[in-house]
Amino acid sequence: MAKTDVLSLAILGMLAEQPLHGYQIRKRLASELGPFRALSYGSLYPCLKRMLTADLIAADEAEGEAVRAGSSKRSRIAYRLTESGHQRLADELASSTASAWDDEAFDVRFSLFGKTDSATRLRILEGRRTRLAERLEQVGEGLARQRDRHDAYTAELQRHGLERVEREVEWLDKLIENERSAPRGTGNHTASAGDNN
Amino acid sequence: MAKTDVLSLAILGMLAEQPLHGYQIRKRLASELGPFRALSYGSLYPCLKRMLTADLIAADEAEGEAVRAGSSKRSRIAYRLTESGHQRLADELASSTASAWDDEAFDVRFSLFGKTDSATRLRILEGRRTRLAERLEQVGEGLARQRDRHDAYTAELQRHGLERVEREVEWLDKLIENERSAPRGTGNHTASAGDNN
């Protein structure tokens, strides 16, 4: 079973809502996910190409404007999910195995929680929490072992890094508690109203 | 003037304190910098090789244990800065031009603040702050423009991301204020005492 990389998954999720142009996909990636990285076209279009080849998405040549006679003009291309694309997304949404616990993968996976069932959400949140706790522990060990060869700035950097991770764990704890007390199902009906690009 | 990548800079800074083996360099990178990435040997050794070629560092074959007759045994190699290595580090420490404002580059550069003069520290902190403020602004625009096509989870992800950046700005503000009120010089004398690997 071919595996889905982070970027492809993000795109699958986006196109499940509505067809989009490459350009629009890029913009939404930049704004919708945390302060997600604005990825470059040199990265995006090859990915779309791979997804086309894999038959996860299909390309529709521009709407009203028919391809005007003979001239080799590229026009805007709207991408939409194919049947296997929908299937692949559903598979991914049901699983938490594919380490969705790295920083970036977690963000993408989290942004799809609206389409994910409660049990899976919980598994992913807990997996992420465990991952961060491990990180915390390792750093703690490091601190203990090297009892301060550090100057003030290095120490401050570490303290700050540690604090950031601790806060993220607290955030997860809140989400986990919330999920346990009110485990509503997929419940997703964000009527995708007025468009704006 | 050849430019110094982030990893090379981190290594230069580390070796300025004392000679180290590749293995030790890796461990310190993993623990000393924030929760810095534990980078792989497949990345580290090629970098050391490049630095050798560029004459920034020199390799000393293991200490006491002389290379025992004929046998092709690799033993531990201690790396130390050469004259040009020291020079390069000094150059880097004096400049803030080379965008030390990205997440990772900033961390590395910050960890060298003990060897950096007050004016340069201030320039770097302010540059970083500006960078983050820009990010904040962009995200804000994005939020305003797309007035919520978002489900609750996506919104929460954005809120959390925003909060994280805001906190980082506050952290920088504190450091900047501190730096302005007490701009002591390089003042670095962390007597590198008892070793421990």
Place this chain on the structure above:
DNA sequence: GTTAGCATGTAAGGAGTTACATGATTTT
């Protein structure tokens, strides 16, 4: 009519990872 933003793509290259290959030293 010119600028700004929309739109799609390719080629070269940078920076890192995983997996492999090898062997020495220290601890249990």
Place this chain on the structure above:
DNA sequence: AAAATCATGTAACTCCTTACATGCTAAC
């Protein structure tokens, strides 16, 4: 004597970026 950890390195591959190349469309 086995296991853990120290220690060095290479090859193949992944994922992303920058710079280039092209052209349309709306606003000023």
